[in-house]
Amino acid sequence: MQPEKFYYDNKIVRDFGIATVLWGIIGMTVGLIAAIQLYHPGANMHNQYTTFGRIRPLHTNAVIFAFVGNAIFMGVYYSLQRLLKARMFSDVLSKIHFWGWQLIIVSAVITLPLGLTTSHEYAELEWPIDIAITIIWVVFGFNMFGTIFKRRERHLYVAIWFYIATFVTIAVLHIVNSFELPVSAFKSYMVYAGVQDALVQWWYGHNAVAFFLTTPYLGMMYYFLPKMANRPVYSYKLSILHFWALIFIYIWAGPHHLLYTTLPGWAQSLGVAFSIMLIAPSWGGMINGLLTLRGAWDKVRDDVILKFMVVALTAYGMATFEGPMLSLKQINSIAHFSDWIIAHVHVGALGWNGFLTFAVLYWLIPRIYKTELFSKKLASFHFWIGTLGIIFYAVPMYWAGFTQSLMLKEFTPEGMLKYPNFLETTLQILPMHVMRSVGGAMYLLGVIVMAYNLLRTAKQGSLVANEAAQAMPLEPVHTIARESAWHRRLERKPIQLMVAALFVILIGTFIELMPTLTISSNIPTIASVKPYSSLELQGRDLYIREGCSNCHSQTVRPFRSETERYGEYSKAGEFVYDHPFLWGSKRTGPDLARIGGKYGNAWHYNHLMDPRLMSPGSIMPEYSWLLTQNLDTTTTRAKIHAMRTLGVPYPVGYENQANADLDEQAKAIAADLAKDHIKVKSNKEVIAIIAYLQRMGMDIKANKTTK
């Protein structure tokens, strides 16, 4: 047999590389702006499109799906071709994948500041974009499997197992979490409500971390690290064990995001138990990486790329140890809703994802441009400023998290909250937030320096768009001997491998999701809980549009410090009409589940106009546009109809009456405001949002009075 000649497609790798760097800079800059708003609310430039609640989702989407996403595709397209000794299956599909993905990101950059959001964290994009993501993801999968089928290497290397698991799991996660009923072109309601919606969302959210930020990166680590260090992978057996254990166990751990909520106790406990079991499988990747460097540590001293890899692996190890610890309910009761979690995710994101991406870029760009890196000094500067940036970011956030959480829990001997005013605890941690933005700025500066360094590198070389390679074609299957090791046999069968991975992740999915989604006895109903009025429903959608749930939770946990502060703890039956749930995951401001009736309408009006009027020192943005913009009531019909389809018991034909009821309620609120000398027309958005705020938690209070 003659070796076959073929060409690797480097151009597509380069394109994804450029996109990685560009979106990285954009996403991190947006993050920096958001961080500054947390101590200087005026940094929103007094503009609704750049206000925290709308750009925080933009930041997370940009860094996860644009920066990390493009980096994944860069790494996969580079390593997959070489590990399979084949060019990508189709250049056309590669191009569709690339441009399709960039278009999705651009649409996110447009729609999120406009307030078009589902409010599901890391899945905020509205339904048309969800469909586009599905199509492009399938294109990616098709291209990957096409390449696998025409490979010249019989067995699939461990990196490719991770890529396959990533592909199939993300597909399942994305589809299940996007079950939404369209109301209009850019508005939809989640099919699930309340507790069920929360469970689906965090099953998704947690596993987006697992299968978008972890498994593809482990795959990349398995290809690039041995290449960079020129060392053999430490243990093939460890690869097998930790791969299967990781994907099996990860999928169960989602409920640890919902501890002390109304999620059934057994589901919470399962989430905790599996989170603890996740330590070893996660560490398997770190150990295999660090031990691969065994005998090459002298290189780490000189080679900045290996330095990036070592910090990345260490950050991964720290974050995957901290995660299980945070899932223990005793620790979770302090850390959840606080800045501790922000510190935790940024150790993972900046350290593991960021640094591994930088290492790959520094290694790969000079290679596909057939040249040397423009400046090792600048790369070294990037390494140090990036590492310092991570420390400056994480340490103040840990500090802020402990401080605020403990303050919120502190009681005086009289049995009163020591800090009854939430704002006091916020003001306490503002210096830490200043420090955090300094750390973030340092990290961003490093990335900009890298961009310059890579640009100069590219300029001094020339792109080898099609890199020549040769390999022997595969001999026919019947000529090769049956292998004794079962896993070796599986490595020859990509479809079976994919099905096995799918099966493994579906076990945890079914056991955890199905009972809560199907058995209604898990959600005790409360008779006094009624559907929202049409005005309140519109107000709720404004609450979603403005991204209020990025800073305000809507679930009171059963702690004395919370029931004293907010009122009785939340019950599952309160949320049955909440499509989507709005529990939030961070309390930058106080919980709002019991805000209804706590203050007067005038208080809310003034507070939304300028929070500092009613709460001096508050860091909440001004929502002045709510005072001037008219409420769009043309959507009321469709919304009521959609809600009824989802099972909310609005009477048949209520659509026709909905806007009349809306007007009546709005006029009553406007009249009440007029008593306090606030002149506002009843058709303004602020009226609707006040109506919603005044409704929250009222049903359960009504229950009390009728008893």
Next chain:
Amino acid sequence: MKYHSSILLFGLLFIAAPSQAADDSLISGKLMDYIGLGAVAFLLLLVVTALFVLLRTIKLFTRAILRSEGVTEEEIELKLDPPKATPKPKGDVWIKLMSLRPLSEEKDMIMEHEYDGIQELDNPTPAWFMYLFYGTIIFGIGYLLNYHVFHTGQLQYQEYQTEVKQADIAKQAFLSKSANRVDENNVKLVSDPAVLASGKAIFIQTCAPCHGEHAQGVVGPNLTDDYWLHGNKIADLFKTIKYGVAAKGMPTWEKQLSPKQIADVSNYVKSLHDTHPAGAKEPQGTKETDDKLASK
């Protein structure tokens, strides 16, 4: 060189002194804090720099002294930068703990396959790693048994009841000993300046946003006139503040202010009667007669 940092320290103190003296100046306390923190950070940086400079100086001096003593250049180099001892090979304990095999045996463990030049070793999974894995699985099973089979651990709602019960006991024990037992039935009208000062501080912090800094009324009603919505007796005020008036937007303060604080602020409000602040809101409620004299 040595004196530089202390001179600078004095210099900094000198700069800081006027701003400390001018406490009531336009610089806010918060800004001062930032300036202070900045100064501390700057100072630390300075100390580190000074240490580095010092180190270099000492080296330079040593070199000069040694040279004057007639020591050759090579010997000086050797003295100042002794060659690093070759690192000791890691002990057996480490290798055993990590279940590592010596690097020299590695070539026997290389597996026959390779991918794009990447080889894999046939190392076993480290023993400690397996113990960790089994340990966490046992922990996980134990966790579920603890909370859901043996019920030895409390789930969240039980935990909550325990927490509240314990807090109630502690609270009762504390209150029975303290003088903090005032409520709407026994609150007294007083004009003690200490009480009024404490009441004023609370008023500015919690009441002013709605009632105005001088109680002239903003969103909430004017508290200085003769007209009252919910009564003007000290007990009425105490009750209104304690329980709030949900329908009118007056919050409940029971959970945020202690009984003593509510009494203080009630007395402060009473003391504001007939102060006629600027921009007073129009009267709301019914005319009440002042009970100041009656109670005196």
